[in-house]
Amino acid sequence: MAKAxxxxxxxxxxxxxxxxxxxRADIDAMMALWADDDEIVCIHPGALRLxxxxxIRQSWEAIFKGGGVPIHPVQLHATHNMMTAVHSVAEEIHLxxxxxxxxxxxxxxxxxxxxxxxxxxxxxxxxxxxxxxxQQPVTGTLx
Amino acid sequence: MAKAxxxxxxxxxxxxxxxxxxxRADIDAMMALWADDDEIVCIHPGALRLxxxxxIRQSWEAIFKGGGVPIHPVQLHATHNMMTAVHSVAEEIHLxxxxxxxxxxxxxxxxxxxxxxxxxxxxxxxxxxxxxxxQQPVTGTLx
Numbered sequence: 001m002a003k004a005x006x007x008x009x010x011x012x013x014x015x016x017x018x019x020x021x022x023x024r025a026d027i028d029a030m031m032a033l034w035a036d037d038d039e040i041v042c043i044h045p046g047a048l049r050l051x052x053x054x055x056i057r058q059s060w061e062a063i064f065k066g067g068g069v070p071i072h073p074v075q076l077h078a079t080h081n082m083m084t085a086v087h088s089v090a091e092e093i094h095l096x097x098x099x100x101x102x103x104x105x106x107x108x109x110x111x112x113x114x115x116x117x118x119x120x121x122x123x124x125x126x127x128x129x130x131x132x133x134x135q136q137p138v139t140g141t142l143x
Numbered sequence: 144m145a146k147a148x149x150x151x152x153x154x155x156x157x158x159x160x161x162x163x164x165x166x167r168a169d170i171d172a173m174m175a176l177w178a179d180d181d182e183i184v185c186i187h188p189g190a191l192r193l194x195x196x197x198x199i200r201q202s203w204e205a206i207f208k209g210g211g212v213p214i215h216p217v218q219l220h221a222t223h224n225m226m227t228a229v230h231s232v233a234e235e236i237h238l239x240x241x242x243x244x245x246x247x248x249x250x251x252x253x254x255x256x257x258x259x260x261x262x263x264x265x266x267x268x269x270x271x272x273x274x275x276x277x278q279q280p281v282t283g284t285l286x
Binding site: 035037039040041043045046047048049051077078079081082083084086088090106108110112113121122124126127128129130133 | 178180182183184186188189190191192194220221222224225226227229231233249251253255256264265267269270271272273276
C-alpha cells in the first residue's frame with residue numbers, strides 16, 4: 001500500500017523515485033513510474049530513441065547488468081500546469097573514477113498526471129560539452 | 144490578426160510554425176512561439192542547455208547568421224492531455240551536401256496551453272548514431 005501511495009505522489013516525487021530506482025538497478029520500480037502509454041519515449045545519451053515499454057525496459061535492463069547508476073539530478077528548471085511538469089535537469093553522475101571534466105549530461109523529463117497518478121512520458125538525456133557549470137537552482141510556474 | 148490567430152492554433156500548428164520559422168531564419172516569428180516564462184529550455188545538439196528567452200534568442204540569432212535551416216520533423220511520437228503535448232520527432236535536416244549517413248537528430252518538443260494559446264516550453268535536440276531508420280509515424284493519446 002505504501003508503494004502504491006508513493007506512486008500517486010507529485011512529479012517531484014516521481015522524479016526522485018526514478019533516479020533512486022536507477023541508483024539501485026530496480027527495473028520493476030523504475031518501469032512502474034512510466035505512463036501506461038505506447039508512445040512513451042526514452043533517449044539515453046548518444047543513443048537511438050526508444051519508444052514504448054518493451055524497448056525502454058530492455059535498454060535499462062542492459063544498463064542495470066552493470067549495476068545501479070548513481071545519478072543525482074541538479075539544477076532543476078521547471079515549467080508546469082495542473083496536469084504536467086516539464087523538468088530540465090543536469091545529471092550529476094557519480095562514477096568511481098570521479099567527476100567527468102570534459103562533458104556532462106542534461107535531461108528533459110516530462111511528467112503527466114494520469115488516472116494512476118503522475119507518470120513519466122518522456123526522458124531525453126544527452127551529452128553537453130565541458131564540466132557542469134555552477135548555477136543556482138530555480139523553479140518557475142507558467143503564468 | 145491572422146498572425147495572432149495562428150498562434151492560438153494547436154500544438155501541431157505551433158510545431159509546424161517553429162520549423163517553418165527556422166527554415167526562413169525568422170527570429171521574431173520563432174521566439175513568439177515560446178511560452179512567456181523564464182524557465183523555458185532549449186538544447187541544441189551537443190550544446191549547453193539554454194534557459195530563458197534572452198539566451199535562447201541569442202543562440203538562434205547566431206544560427207540564423209548562416210541563413211535558415213531546412214528541418215523537416217518526421218516520425219512523430221506524441222503523448223498529450225488537454226493542456227500539454229509532448230512530441231518526439233526525428234529532425235530531417237536538408238543540407239546542401241545531402242543527407243547525413245553517420246548520425247541523425249532527435250528532438251523532444253513540449254507544448255503547454257497557455258492563456259495566449261499553445262506555446263513551446265522545451266526544445267531538446269540531440270545527436271543519435273547512424274542514419275535515420277525508416278519507421279511508420281504513430282501518434283497516441285494518454286488514456
